[in-house]
Structure formats: C-alpha cells, structure tokens
Amino acid sequence: MKEARYAFGGDEHVFVEVDEEMSLEAFFKSLAITNAVRDSQIKGVTEICPANASFQIKFDPDVIKPDDMLAELKKLEAAAEKAEPRLQTRIIEVPVYYQDPWTHETLMRFRERHQDPNGTDLEYAARINGYGSVADFIAAHSGSPWFVSMVGFVAGLPFLYQMVERERQIQVPKYLRPRTDTPKLTVGYGGCFSCIYSVRGAGGYQMFGITPMPIFDPQQQLNYLSDFMVFFKPGDIVKFQPIDADAYSAAVEEVAADRYVPRIKEVTFALDAFNADIDGYNRKLEEALHAN
Template identity: 65%
Template sequence: MTRYAFGGDEHVYGELAPEMSLDAFFKGLSITNLVREAKIKGVTEVCAANASFQVRFDPDVIKPDDMLALVKELEEEAEHGPQLIETRIVEVPVFYEDPWTYETLMRFRERHQDPSGTDLDYTRKINGYATNAELIAAHHGTPWIISMVGFVAGLPWLYQLVEREKQIQSPKYLRPRTDTPKLCVAHGGAFGSIYSVRGAGGYQMFGVTPLPIYDPSQTQPHLKENMVLFKPGDFVRYRPIDRATYDAMAAEVEACRFEARIGKVRFSLDEYKADRLGTIRKLEGALP
C-alpha cells in the first residue's frame, strides 16, 4: 500500500515500496504520467523516482487535501491500467578501467573499504566474480532501465534487467570523494549511475563514457531538444570500447558531430515477466 505524506505546503509524496522493484517503479511512473496528462490546475512539477514519486503544487490554487485526493484517484486508475510505456533505448559506450577514473580512485583509497585494489577489484570480489573481465561482462551484458534522474542535473539512476539474485551490489565509499571525473560510469548499492558533471561522489567507479548526457548549451545533436538526455523509463545498453575508439568518439563530441545511437521502443512489464530474454532481445533490436 502506498504511504502518502505532505512535504511542507507544496508537495505530495508517495512511497510505493521500501525497496526498488520493477513493479514499484512502473506503478510510480504510471501515476506520475497520469498526473501530467490530467493537467491539474496548480500542479507545477511531477517527479518519478526509484520506488516513490512527488508532486509539487501551488497551495493557493489547489488545497493540499484536494491534491492528495486527486492523486489517490489516479493511483486507482494506474493500478488497473496496462503496465506499458513508449520509450527509448540509448547505447552508452564505456571505456572500462580508463586512466582518469583510475587516477581519481587512487587519490582516495583511504576513504575506501579496500585500499589494496581498485573499485572494480573490490566490486568483483564481493559479487563473487573470478576476474574483473567477468564483472565487466555482467555489467554490460543486459540493458538497464532509468528509474530516476536527479541529485545533480542530468544524472541517471539505472537498474539492471536481471533477476534479483544476479544484481550487481556494491556499497558506496566509506567517505565520499571530493572529485569524480565527468561522465564516470559508476555503481552504488543496486544502482548504476553516470556522473553528468565533475564533482563529489561515493559510487564505485568502473569507467567513463564519451557520450554527453547533460549539455546546458545544447550544442550536441542529440541534446538539441532537451539539455538532459535521460528520463525515467528510458533504457540503456552499455557497449565496451577501447582507448582508440574512446578518443575518436571524444573528438566527434568536441566537434559536435557525435551521433548517439537511440532507438524507440515499446516496453510491456507483463511481456517482460512472461519472456525476459525475448523482451531484452526486442529492446536491443530497436537500436539503429
């Protein structure tokens, strides 16, 4: 059952479950989509998250109790509607074990659970993989779904489409770093992330991507319509690349000529539950 609360005078907060699951995420996504489609007078912002959501409203236009009542009505509608989204899948090239994240993680080993190795070494050990190559293969082996965008502008939270027992798990640093390379591909808890800007952070660093995901100047071709690439419900397919490919892609980005691989896709949660591998193949086949 959804737990509702008010956040000050301007927010309705709904917690769908104590932990992330595809069912909880899809329910929250359905509710927030219905709130947007209803065009409720006074609603100023709607935000879907991993297993919760929040609606911001103007209390001078709509009373908090009335806002809550409307959201609960839409929740009833969401529970009986199809768990189906029209969305996108984005290929994210990743240079794993790159020199920039390596230099950064070595500067902060005293803040880490295992100062004797790298972040990949540590994550590989606690997840039972024999080599870093096996962990990397598991990381890019299946698509991920964007469950939330935020914390800093454009930063996506990703949840892998594998059985719960196969989820990569890795705690954050004991103390956060004061530096993380821009576009670092990282992992914390059960969630992946891509750091949209350089800054502080605590997730385990795996590699770096040349793909711009946040561009306030909107000079990149794939960010002309929106300065933020991802939105909740998008899918990501990681693709490992080497240094030469990374450098070539980075040069294309610098020249504003990089062509992101993005495909449109229809995703049904019921179909995924009935045929996980078949649904994943359809997702991957949507990439151009």
C-alpha cells in the same frame, strides 16, 4: 504491491512512497501515476518529480487545497493499479571505456576511503559479487540493459536499475567516505544502482569507467541536446557498450566536432512479457537497438 504511502512536505508538496524497495513493478506504478498527473493537467500542479519507487508533486496551495490534491492523487493511484504495465520508450547505446586512466587515477587518490585500499573499484566489485575476474564482471555489467528509474541529485544524472532477476543483480556498497572528486561522465555504482556522473564533483559511488557521450549540456550546443539540456528521462533503457581507448578517443573527437549521434531506437516495453522471459526479452531489445 501494498497501497502507496502519502505524506505532505510543507504546504506545497505531496510525497508518495509506492514501495519501500525498488522493483520494476514499483517503478511502473510510480511512472503511471506521474504520467496521469501530467495528462490530467490538474490545476495548481507546478512540478512532477518521479523517482525510483516514489514520486513528489509540487503544487500551488492557493489554486488547489492540499487535501484536494491528495484526493486527486489517490484517484489516479486506483486507476494506475488497473493499467497495463506498458511503456513507449527508447533504448540507447552508451559506450563505456572501462578501466580508463582517469577514473583509475582518481580512485587511487582516495583508497583510504574505500573498503579495499589495496585494489581497484572494479576488482572489489568483481570479488564481492562472486565473479572470477574483472573481465567477467564487466561482461555482466554491460551484458544486460538498464532502466533509467530517475534523473537527479545533480543535474542530468541518471540512476540505472539492472534489468535481470533480483538474485542476479549486481550490488556494491558506496565508498566508506565520499570522494571530493569524480571525473565528468564517470560510470559509477552504489547499492543496486549504476549511474553516470553528468558533471565533475564529489561522489561516493564505485568508479568502473567513463563514457565519451555527454548527457548534460546547459548551453544546448550539441546536436542531440539542442531541444533540452538533460539527455535522460525516467523510462529510458540503456545498453552499455564496452569500448577501448582508440574508440573512446574517436568518439571524443566526434563530440568536439558535433558529429556524434547516440544510437537510439524507439521501443515498446511490456513488463509482463519481460517478466515471463527476461533474457529473451533483453535479447529482443538489443536486436531492436541494432536493427536497420
């Protein structure tokens, strides 16, 4: 991997591009450096924002000079190059009602903004990725886990990177023109990233389904969001689980009664072992998710 590219953003930010394209290697390097910034407790650092293959550091220039901040980051980059790409994280099951009526109604309202006005988002995605049917495409989308590579754009929205070989990754362009509406908790897709819309609003990602599992709670009233209003964090691993209409309705009732608890397991992710046997490693992750 090439040397990171550093750039100042005004007087209070340093932007660091780890690589020009997203990869797990770039993500791990970015996460290693940002974790090191956090652990080093550099005086003057006020915010750390990791992204897909880059990160940004906000600092107080009255406490640490910009050039000194840059020097600290370059030292941490050199250490990150030697660090073993291993991560203590969690794998999370996210139920998805694919082909639900709410995203279907929405996508049909905006067909004039889509590449295929005569089909649905799932039909388009299946066709351009070479799948014989929507069912086959859903099986591929839900069949492998996904890394949360960053959280943002709107509060609590995770960007998810598919954990398969690059040649097997799903790729679907965004709408030709963004929609003015997207249902809350829509599972979307744009480029090589899946996402979950944490709130209702405008959007340009293809819409595949909806999850009953809230991922953003500003009031922190839900049991699993009582500690922090945003559920996901970079480094989380997500496994989508297809559900039907009855299971979706049941989960919504559980959420309303504050009885819903996501299936989560703590795991150690080792990048080298993953790259050596991707499908085998993914099976082990799923076994860990469902272990008692």
